[in-house]
Amino acid sequence: MTVPGRRSSTFxxxxxxxxxxxxAAARLLDSAALSAVRTDPVLLDALGATADPDLALRGLVRLAEAQPEDERPAFLATLVSAKPLRDRLLGVLGASEALADHLARHPSDWRALLTYETSADLHPGLAEFERGLAPAEDPVALRVAYRRCLLSIAARDVCGTIDVAETAAELADLATATLRAALRIASAAAPEDAAACRLAVIAMGKCGGNELNYVSDVDVIFVGDAAHGTDEGKALQAATRLASHLMRICSETTVEGSIWPVDANLRPEGRNGPLVRTLSSHMAYYQRWAKTWEFQALLKARAVAGDPELGAQYVEAITPLVWQAAERENFVADVQKMRRRVVDNIPAAQVDRELKLGPGGLRDVEFAVQLxxxxxxxxxxxxxxxxxxxALHALAAGGYVGRTDAAQLGDAYRFLRAMEHRIQLYRLRRTHLVPEDEADLRRLGRSMGLRTEPVAELTKAWKRHASVVRRLHEKLFYRPLLDAVAQLAPGEIRLSPRAAGQRLEALGYADPAAALRHLEALASGVTRKAAIQRTLLPVLLGWFADSADPDAGLLNFRKVSDALGKTPWYLRLLRDEGAAAENLARVLSAGRLAPDLLLRAPEAVALLGDPEGLQPRSHEALEQEVLAAVGRADSAEAGVSAARGVRRRELFRTTAADIIASYGTEDRPATEDHGALVDRVGDAVSDLTAATVAGALRAAVSAQWGDTLPTRFAIIGMGRFGGHELGYGSDADVLFVHEPREGVDEQEAAKAAQAVIAEMRRLLQLPTADPPLLIDADLRPEGRSGPLVRTLSSYxxxxxxxxxxxxxxxLLRAEPVAGDEDLGRRFIELVDPLRYPMEGLGEDAVRExxxxxxxxxxxxxPRGADPALHTKLGRGGLSDVEWTVQLIQMRHAWAEPGLRTTRTRRALSAARAAGLLPTEEAQILDEAWVLATRVRNAVMLVRGRAGDTFPSDSRELAAVSRYLGYGPGKAGEMLDDYRRTTRRARAVVEDLFYGA
Structure with a gap:
């Protein structure tokens, strides 16, 4: 704005x-209404402290002008001299145009701000509001009295005397007093109706929850009954007339505006249902017809007006129904779907400004807390x-929500509610949209205490809090554990010792007494840890029971919990993060291997809560980590120990992913493509073994020679190792090859190579509780009789x-796995002509x-082994399929490049693609090989030691059966299917391999 001449000091x-x-402000200050105080610096400072000084000054001038001339000086003198009054009055005038309008119409109402000076008066309760509304005998007078009371709440709010929660509670108290006053006026207008019936008003929504906005529909439900000697039908008609009149008194617009709409649409059948019902009619509806959202709404039901006894009976009757709602079928999914539907119905142009219903808004907090x-x-x-x-505070205190999460959610909710209050207070209009106008945003920001850059600071804080709300809403509202808890019967959630024992026995726990001792150790006491365990355990017990050995699952969970008991993130992870709890339950009850690995590295539990945590790591990443760990170690032994630590963690990652994918969950069915699962395990274990061997090689070399060995040295993987098909219990078949460096004597080089191998073996055979890693070099030339290592020229x-x-x-499975890459590559070039002979194999070689x-x-x-059930050497087992595929490779790989692979399934696929065997026969062989491999992996997972046959112990056999996807009691069916699959494979082998 341009100001003529020199800017004045006032300007x-x-x-x-x-x-x-x-x-404009200068002109208003010069007005006759403020002539007595225009030069008082106190007034200017007080105006400058308001949310909108321009608005406050305009309101003050209007209020001063509205004062009788003989009272104006006293009003202004009081304003200037009494700081509490000045702050309250100007604070309201600077935040609310609507209340300024009210004061201009009712200029004496400013005195309402003089009536509370003692601390006891700063938080008026329901009784004081009732006294404030008592003189009102008609709707217009009630509106005036209501605004007068609202003025006092707004004054305390904008001055910070009360916080946002106390403001909302006072607004709910004022609404309660208003409903009572409206019912009193309606009853006075129709005393015969009042005498004929009993009517209770039940507050719902924010009013029922004692957290009302400045402007909001007040949701209610009406309950009626007959007074003594009155026919029920006539009583309900009378009650309906009273209820309708009450609604009109509050909702209709008069010369003083309206108070707020009274909304009775939460009643049974909504708008289509009768406005007033008897208690028995309400109960009949809720017990038979009510939908999930209706019980969610009833959570906030509170009797506020009318017949107190009838209101109390209603609340007492519906309360058990509210707390049984979670047992309804699809309860959690229904609530989640309802929240998504609310968001979907927001107009696209408003969704980013919607403070209440939009993503990251108030409803996100409320729905999560209510669920x-x-x-x-x-x-x-x-x-x-x-x-x-x-409720949020109680959820945090009970361990159902993390304390940090609850604090962040509470802070965000308070901030968003404060924004909502100040937006509505301006014109006392029902809105939840953040304004777009710069002036409105500036006033809003200043009203929230943001004074440096109000608009920028407000926008930043709002977006930050909305982001926190959305993140925590997604975390809490869609928590998988919720649905599992909801599906428990009421008696299963908090178990008495007797009930727990009965349930454990019914779930299939073999030793309920021992299981009870574990439960007592985990969940007894008043600590937060025990509280969270009490939330988790009822669900975990069911998941453990879904395995072949529930007792082992619970015992392992106790061991892990004891090991991580003082780790703050552990129970929080299980309660909050994705499917971590269910994943852990599956892993701990699936056998010995995975729990043993976890108990030696319990921090690996964190992998179960990370969506990417179960993905196998690349060979490059593993080798880099292992070599770095070995390099940091003080000794070769410490270096290999560090490498073992990586191996332990990564083996757990692989076993956990395998178990979870094989068992599946309700959200993620078991993997159908078992072949892909077998390939993933084979790749992961082979890559991990290669990285561990590389680490042992680095440790062995560094201990004696530092960075450079006198001879180039490479390790060639053979068998399943070279084929990327290692199982959990497989040995690592290798060949060692070296080549003296320039200027190094061949004998010295050979001696160094032998020493490296001896040191590697010593280091890898040091005592450990981890699964062993045995290096087997028996496939070398001359077998056990030949030298452990040869030069490339000797080979x-x-x-x-x-x-x-x-x-x-x-040599079909030979592939470099560690050491000198160039030497490994040249070894492969050397052996390629042997394993892929030109023109294929002669008949003599085939016969051999x-x-x-x-x-x-x-x-x-082995003696006594059933040939039909031995996975490696039995009929249609691994050996049958692999030898058949390898014979095809040796006969045809010279002409078919796709067959030049160390991997069995890949070679089988290439043979099918080349037309070397029919598709059906290839599928039969592949199915048998995958099944036999899965059985071997299952045996190791279940027993903790390798085996090529099915376990004889019934519980272990059942666990293998569950891993393979069979339900409880289906072990016999599993064995029959295995026999059938391998019998078909043997028939193909007889044809293709033996030429039968």
């Missing part, structure tokens, strides 16, 4: 005080508050002169391979 002072239109209340409140009466912040000479057909077959296979079947199958 500059007004700008500094926060006025946006100093010229948690309804699920857990069935067994915990401390959660039965209808007030959001009180070349041997293979050229002495190589047998079985050695060429073994068949003879060796037959001899192996007759000599190496």
């Amino acid at each position: 500059i002072q007004l700008l500094r005080s926060g006025f946006t239109d100093p010229s 948690l209340q309804l699920v857990h409140g069935r067994s915990d009466a401390s959660l039965h508050s209808g007030t959001t912040l009180d 070349a000479a041997y293979y050229k002169r002495w190589s047998l057909v079985w050695e060429s077959q073994a 391979i068949r003879r060796l296979k037959a001899r192996m079947e007759s000599e190496r199958l």
Whole structure:
């Protein structure tokens, strides 16, 4: 704005005080109404402290002008001299145009702000509001009295005398007093109706929850009954007339405006249902017809007006129904769906400004809190508050919500509610949209105490709090544990010792007494840890029971909990993060291997709560971590110990992912593609083994030679290791190759290579509770009789002169896994012509391979083993499929590049694609190989030690059956399916391998 001439000191002072239109402000200060105080600096400072100094000054001038001339001086003198009054009155005038209008119409109402000076008067209760409304005998007078009371609440609010929760509670008290006054007026207008019936008014929503806004529909439900000697039908008609009149008194617009709409649409059948029902009619509806959302709404039901006895009976009757609602089918999903529907119905142009209903808004907090209340409140009466912040505090105190999460959610809720209050207070209009106008945003920001850059600071704080709300809403509202808890019967949530024992026995726990001792150790006491365990355990017990060994699952959970008992994140992870609790339950009850690994590295529990935590890591990442750990170690032993630590954690990651994918969850069905699962396990274990071997090699070399060994050294993976098909209990078949560095004597180089191998073996065989990692070099030239390590030229000479057909077959799986990359590559170039011979195999070589296979079947199958159930050497097992595939490779890989792979399934697929065997036969072989591999992995997972046959122990056999996807009691069906699958595979092998 342009000001003629030199800027006056007043003009500059007004700008500094926060006025946006100093010229208009100067004119108002010069008005006759303020002539007595226009030069008083106290007034200017007080105006500058308001949310909108321009608005406050305009309101003050109007109020002063409205004072009788003989009273104006006293009014202004009091204003200037009494700081509490000045702050309250100007604070209201600077925040609310609507209340300024009210004061201009009722200029003596400013005196309402003089009546509370003692601390006892700062928080008036329901009785004081009732006294304030008592003189009102008609709707117009009630509106005036209501605004007068509202003025006092707003004054305390904008001055910070009361916080946002206390403001909301006082607004609810004022609404309660107003409903009572309206019913009193309606009854006075129709005394015959009042005498004929009993009528109770039940507050719902924010009024029922003692957390009302400045402007909001007041949701109610009416309950009627006959007075003594009155027919019920006539009594309900009379009650309906009274209720309708009450609604009109509050809702209709008069010369003094309206108070707020009274909304009775939460009643049974909504708008289509009768306005007033008897208590028995209400109960009949709720017990038979009510939907999930209606019980959620009843959580806030509170009797506020009318017949107190009838109101109390209603609340007492519906309360059990509220806390049984979570037992309804699809309860959690229904509540979640309802929240999504609310968001979907927001107009696109408003969704980013919607403070109440939008993502990150108040409804996100309220729905999350209510859902948690309804699920857990069935067994915990401390959660039965209808007030959001009180309920949130109780949820945190009970361990159902993390304290940090609850604090952040509470802070955000208070901030958003304060924004909502100040937006509505301006014009006393029902709105939840953040304004777009700069001036409105400036006033709003200043009213929230943001004075430096009000608009920017407000926007930043609002977005930050909304982001917190949305994040925590997603975390709490869609918590998988909720649905599981909701599905428990009421008696299963908080178990007495006797009830717990009965339930444990019914769930299949073999030793209920021992299980009870574990429960007592985990959940007894008053600590927060025990409270969270009491929330988790009823659900975990069911998940453990879904396994073949519930007792082991519970015992392992106690061990892990004891190991991590003082770790603050552990129970929080299980309660809050994704499917962590269910994943842990599956892993701990699936056998010995995974729990043993976890108990040696309990911090690995964190992997179960990370969506990416169960994804296998790449070979490069594993090797880099292992080598770095070895490099930091003070000794070779410490280096290999560090490498073992990585292996332990990564083995747990792999076993956990395997178990969870095999068992599946309600949200994630078991993996259908078992072949992909087997490949993932094979890759993960093989990569981890390669990284561990590389670490042991680095430790062995560094201990004696530092960074450089006198000879180049490479390790070649063979068998399942080279084929990326290692199982949990597989040995690592290898060949060692070296090549002296320039200027190094060959004997010295050979001696160094031998020493490295000896040191590697020593380091890898140091005592440990981890699954063993055995290096087997028996596939080397001359087998156990030959040297452990050869030079590349020695290998070349041997293979050229002495190589047998079985050695060429073994080299089909050769792949470098550690050491000198160039030497490993040249070794592969050396052996390629042997394993992929030009023009394929001659008939003599084919006969020799068949003879060796037959001899192996007759000599190496353990005595007493059932040939139909031995996964490696039995009929249609791993050996049958692998030898068949390898024979195809040796005969045809020279002409079919796709067959030049170390992996069995990949070679089988390539053979099918090349037309070397029919698709059906390829599928039969693949299915048998995958199944046999899964059985071997299952045996190791269940027993904690490797095995090629099905367990004889019935519980272990049942656990293998569950891993393979069979339900309880289906172990026999599993064995029949295995026999059938491998029998079909053997028929294909007879045809393809033996040429039968």
